[in-house]
Amino acid sequence: MRFSALKILTEGLTGNRGWGAHWRDPEPAEEYDIIIIGGGGHGLSTAYYLAKEYGLKKIAVLEKGHIGSGNIGRNTTIIRANYFLPGNSEFYSHSLKLWEGLETDLNYNVMHSQRGQIGLFHSDGQRDAAIRRANSVRNQGDDAELLSVDQLRKMLPYLDYDQGRFPIYGGLLQRRAGTARHDAVAWGYARGADQRGVDLIQNCEVIGIDVRGGVVQGVQTSRGAIRAKKVGIVVAGRSSQVAAMAGMRLPIESHVLQAFVTEGLKPCINHVISFGMGHFYISQSDKGGLVFGGDLDMYASYAARGNLPMVEHVAEAGMTLMPMIGKARMLRSWGGIMDMTPDGSPIIDKTHIEGLYLNAGWCYGGFKAVPASGNCFAHLMATDTAHASAQGFRLDRFRTGRGLMDEEGTGAQHNLH
C-alpha cells in the first residue's frame, strides 16, 4: 500500500474501508541471518536500513510487547543537532539530515516539524559558552543563531525575562531543529522494514542468548528457539538484563525520566524551548497539549513512573520561566526507563562475542537519534566496521579513558548525568 493524496481522497469518499494493516504478523522462522532484539524506534530503523541499504534478507525484529510500546511511544519528541563534542556532533548532524528526508524515504507522514529549538542563557559566561557551541555546530555544517534578548522578546513575549534567579540574557536558536510524531516514526519504520521482507515478531520476549565458542548462535524466546548468524541488542532501559543473557555487564544504570502533557490549548508555543538552568524544556504538540519535561528522578529505577519531588521541580521551573502556563491543567505524566552511561553518550559497537552487537546507552536523548542510530547500527552489523558518523560510540572508551564524550563536563561517572 502506497500512500498518496489520491488514495486519501478516494478512501475518504468511500468510507475508508480500503486501508489494510501496515505490516504483517508473521510466525517466527527457525533461522534468520540477523535478529534485532527490540522493536522500538532504534530497532525498527536498524532493520529498515539493513534491508534497504545493505540489501539483506532474512531479518527479524523480536519485540516482547507490541511495536513501539516503549520509549518511542512516550517521549517529548525533540529533534536537534546542536551537540558540542566531536563524536556526538557529526552523529546528530547525520541524524538531522536523515530526519529531513525521512517522510519521502518512508512514504509516511511522521509530522516532522522544523519549528526551531531555542536554548536560553542567563549570564555573560553562559552567553560565551553559547557562542562557542554555536561555532561548533556551524563547523559541523548545521545552523545556529545567537539571539539577543530583544530579538527573543519579539519571538517569545510570554517568558519572564526579569526573574530574579535566572534573568534571560538571550538564546541559541537552531531553526532546523523541531519535533516529530513519535508513534508515526515507529510505524513508518515498521512498515518500511516489513515491505522489504523484515519479519516483525511481536509478543516474543527474548529469554536467552545462545553463545558457543565465543560465537553467537541465536536466541531463546517465549515463542521458542530461533537461530541467527548475527544478533543486535537494541533494548534501551533493559540493556543490562539482555546483555546479562550473554554474560556481559554493561556500563549502564537505568533511571526514570518523567514528562508531562497538559490539556489541549490553542497554539501558543511555536518552538521547542530549553531552560537548561531549570532542567525544563517545553513544546506544544500539534494536538495542542503542552509537552514538557525535566531532569531524571536521579535514582536507579525500572518503575516507569517517578516521584513527586521531580514533578514539583518541573512545575516550579515551568512557572518560573513562563508564568502563563500556570492556568493549564496537567493531563497526564509518565516515566520512561533511561539507559544511562557514565559519560552520558551512547554505545554502538561490537561485543567480545562474535556476531553479537550492542546499541545502547541513549540516556534521555534517544528520540532525535532514531534515524542515525539505526543507520549506523545497520552499517556496523552489515559490514563489521563502524559508520563514519558513529566512530566515537565505542564500548571500550570507559576502560581506556580515550574518547569519552561528556557533554555536560561533569565527569564520566555514574549518577552525574
Place this chain on the structure above:
Amino acid sequence: MRIECPLCGSRDRREFYYSGHASALERPDPDSSAEVWDDYLHNRDNPAGLTEDLWHHEMGCSAWLVVQRDTVSHAVLAVRLAKGDQL
C-alpha cells in the same frame, strides 16, 4: 518515597542525595588491574528488582546509608549505616 534513616527516622526522599550502587563500597586493591578498576568504576549489574544503593542524608544527619530497595516498585526494604561496611 521515604527512607528510614537509622539515626533520624523516616524522612522524605528530598533530604537524601543518591550516589549509585553500593558496590562502590567494595573498592578494589590499589594495585588491581585496569580491568578490575574499569569494572568497579563503570560496569553495573543494574538489577530490575532488589538492589542496594548508597544515599547520603545531606539535609539531615549527614550519614551515608546503604538502602535496600526494589527498583521496580520503589519500595524501600531496609536501611543501614554504611559506616559498618568496609570503606
